[in-house]
Structures are given as C-alpha cells and as structure tokens.
Amino acid sequence: MRSSQFFISTQKEAPADAELISHQLMVRAGLIKKLGSGLYNWMPLGLRVLRKVEAIVRDEMNKAGALELLMPAVQPRELWEETGRWAVFGPQMLKIQDRHEREFCFGPTHEEVITDIARKEINSYKQLPLNFYQIQTKFRDEIRPRFGVMRAREFLMKDAYSFHTSHACLENTFNRMHQAYSNIFTRLGLKFRAVKADSGAIGGDGSQEFHVLADSGEDGLAYCECSDYAANVELAEAVVVGQRMTGVETMQIVDTPKQTACEDVAKLLGIGIERTVKAIALMAKEGIENEQFYLVLLRGDHQLNEVKLTKVEGFHDFRFATEEEIRSHLNCPPGFIGPVGVLDQVKVIADQTVAVMSDFVCGSNQPKRHLSGVNFGRDLPEPLVVADVRNVVDGDLSPDGQGVLSLCRGIEVGHIFQLGAKYSQAMQATYLDEGGKSQVMEMGCYGIGVSRIVGAAIEQGNDENGIIFPLSMAPFAVVICPIGYHKSDAVKQAADTLYQALQQAGVDVLLDDRAERPGVMFAESDLMGIPHRIVIGDRGLADDQVEYKQRQQAEAQNVSLADITQHILTQLN
C-alpha cells in the first residue's frame, strides 16, 4: 500500500474523554473514530488490525474443529422468553420493535439462537459432538461505556457453542478450547493468563477467563508463583491460617474521638491494623418482602468480596444498609458500629479470618468509642455464620498449598464455560441416544472479545511515541520512508524497487510516498505502531546503504541495499 493511496488521519492531541493510553493512541493514530457513546467507527487502518486478530482467532478455531456459521444480530423476544432471560438480562439488553410492533433485541449473546438451531437440526447422538462459532457484532447497553473499544456498547465478539452427549465429552471440548485460546493469545503476541472465574449471568459450572495482563485492567487476578493456580479475585479462595488463640486481655472501652476507619483506630492505639475488625451493615432479602439487617465482620485491612457473599446462604440478594438503617438498628452512627452487645434481631456473620481472631479491636456501638481486647464466646456470642467473604490479599496462602498468592490486574479477553444443560433443558434441545431414548444435550460456550483485544494489546504495547503492535496484528509489517521521494530519482527508484520486492514476497508493506518531511513520516509510523521501518535517503544510497530499525529499538542500523529484502524477510521469519 502506498500512503498516498491510503487514508491516514493522525492527530497530535487525543480527545478529552480518552482516559486510557490505548484509547488515546487508537484515536490519535486514526484507528478508530467515535460516533456516539460506546460506538466507534473502525477506520481503514484500524480495520486492518481488527481483521488480523479475527483471522488468527478464526484459524485456531477451525484447527480446533469448530465450525463457523453466522447468526442474526437481531433476535426475536420469544426465544428469550423461553429461557427467562428477556426479563433477567435487564436494561443491558437493547430492545427494539419492528413495524408490526413485534419485539426484538439486538443480540448481547447468542445462546438462545444457537440452542434453537441445535434443537431443530440435531436429532441423533450420531451428529454429536458439534462446536459452532461465529464472529459477530454484539450490543450490550453498558451502564458506563468507557475506555474506547475496551468497553464499548457495540463490539465484535467470537462466540462458540458446543453440544455433547455427555459431561466427559463436554470437558474434552472445553479442554480443546482452552488450548485453542492459549494458542490464539500466544500467536497474537500477548502476555496473558488463564484464571478460574465466576460464571456470572451466563451460568454454568466450570469457567475459565483469559486475561491480558495490564495495570489498567478492570479485573484483579490472584496467582501463585510456585504453581499454576490462578483465579479472578472475585473467586480466589482465602485460606485461613492457624487457630483462635485464647484471649488474654480484658475488654475495655477506648476513646476514639475522630477515628472511624480501622486504619486510624489502629494508628491511635499503636497496634497493627490486622488486630482490628470492621463491621459492614447490610440488608439482605428474606423471602419476597422482608429484609434482614446483618453485620458482616472483616479484618480491618480486608475488603468485602460481594461475589463470594452472594453465594452464602441468605445473601442471594443484598444491599448496603443506609445510614438511617444503621442508626435505627444499632442506635449508633456509622464509623463506630460493632458486633458487641447488639440486639437479637441483628445477625452477625464473620469472615473466616475474623473467626480465628482474639483480643481484637472493634466498634462499640457508641459514638467516638471503640472496644479493645474483644473475644468471641466471652464478650459476644460466636458468629451466626462463618464464611469466606473477603478478597484475597498479596501474600495469602495459595489454596493449593504451594506457596503464596500474588496479585495483578488483567483485561478479560476470553471466557470459556461449561454450561451443562441450562439452556438445552429450558429450550428442550434433545437428541435420541443409542437406545432411542430422548436426552438433553450438554453445552459449552466460549467467547473472545475480538475488538477488545486490539485495545488490550495497545495497553500492553506502547511508549511515548505511540503504539507498539506485535507483528501479528500490526496494520502493516514494514514501512518504507523515502527521504526526498519527489526530489531524488535515486531515492524514488530504490524505494519503488524495494516496495515491489517486498510486495512480491508477500510482505504487508507501506510505502510512504507522500511529500511529507521525514519527521512527520517517522512520527506517524511510530504512532501507528508499524514494527519494522526502512529509511532510504541520498545520504545512505551514496554507499548503497539503507537504514533499518525496529519499532521498539532506539537505534537504527545500516543494511546494504542489496541485502535489505532478505534482511526483512529474515526478521519477519
């Protein structure tokens, strides 16, 4: 491609709403342009990148035995009524009507449609297993679209759905998909990690997420250096160490005039924050109407894990209590509340780490006062429920007993689920087994955020000059920057010849034949993240030399004009 024939529209300044570096660079390099909130135009340069990602995903899916199809983006309401998800999915689903006022949604996912295909098309065990996938535009009306294509409302996703006669067969395909995903992210040149995950709204049992590692990632991950244990923090199990020691202190009131946070109380008393206990007031639904007031106890330096709490009996549906509710149940303002001496109607649940603490400090339920030397059994009853409801922290023991956990952040780019019979049961996707008996299919589902990958890759690869794309997804592999293309016949001839040679060798090459100054060409090719650059100028040509530089290298090297084609091909392998 010649730059003069292409569409390059770079900007020096990023739009004010671009917060993440990847978002800023994607707009500045002219990969994407915003149309509306969470809606982006993929410009020719950006589309080249997106297509390269797509091609790798498609190739590995095909290799793993999945079959590509394409389902409609728009789906009828009736199908979603069958699984009950028309109501469950909520405002995240974009609902639309046709001219007959029939209701549809713009598909946020395709379980219903694919299961409909399966129940219509699959009759016999002889047809199974099957794994269908598509690369399709989805729409989710996100509460807060942000970060450019990383959390857009409309996005490109690869989604696959497999059908099986047995759980063992499902596991087999699940493992194959796990391998395929590893292959995909490896080929894309990304630093990534597979972690155990919560299956969320999609449902199902076994669930693994694939994360591109980046400090700006929205998910916290816990992993073990000594083993292959890795999990989303939402799910990562906290291991309790030791047993409760017998208390030796007596319970005392301590004045804490201004100290409400555990950290400040600990500082005032000159003790470690890990000796404090905080109480979080919640209202949990009991039955349809009633709500129960709860205190959840956590060690002062720990944080509540809402996903874990949801799984505790009785906390299926909870919310944080308001200040008024706290005052009316405890007769005390927030900041000084605690589990000692509370009324019977206040139920106390303790994180398992708290349950083994003794001689701890907690709120007194009196303004400006805390209690020290507090012990379960003596100063307050044993907690009603003990459960793992906190986030793991750096240095916690790994649940597999192999060392300790470290934390990092990641961008979720893939998620694979074992759905089981959730959708096939609801929609009666059945087949006849060897005995002629009707059976419900087992299902798996496997997603990759194709457009998100582009943002994630840039989040991982950038410097002060712009994007550093891995070769696998760069819009062009090589850029030729001729100095004085329109002034020097020698330069023009050398550049044109090299351009043709590389093209014939099948290299994705961009020839910057614009009448731009060198500085502009360098700045723009760096911004766009093109991995290899060749500079041709009269100065070097006098000695039959051209300049070669990789995007992430600081210094260029001279290569003879005769060798440059081969040199590039070697670099690209």
Place this chain on the structure above:
RNA sequence: CGGGGCGUAGCGCAGUCUGGUAGCGUACUUGUCUGGGGGACAAGGGGUCGCAGGUUCAAAUCCUGCCGUUCCGACCA
C-alpha cells in the same frame, strides 16, 4: 437510576462571573523558503457558540426546560 463536570471550527481550549465586533493553538488550503523526528514565514477558508423557550434595545454570556457527553458508586467479551 443517584451525584458532580462539560457542550464555542476536525481536535485541544479561552471567552460566560461583570450581556455589546467570536478568539487562540493545532489541523486544513495557497505560496515561498526548507528537507533525517509532527519545520519557518506569509496569505486564506471554515462557527445557526448543543436544542427550544424566556428576560433585554442587545444573549456564547442571565433565567427555565430538554438533549448530548463525561467522571464517581451496582454489569461484562
């Protein structure tokens, strides 16, 4: 949905408090000089100041309503 910010040229912003000729940088066009990291000079083009009402002789500016957008708390590839 709750709370804050912002809507002025493609992009980044000033001007609004204190009403009176719509501005700056960048990008764009033309010319000259330049020519190895977004070059210099000169001359240009581009705006119903988010929309609709209202106050006023006069509104980007003040008032009301709406819309969009964005940031902070509950979703997810």
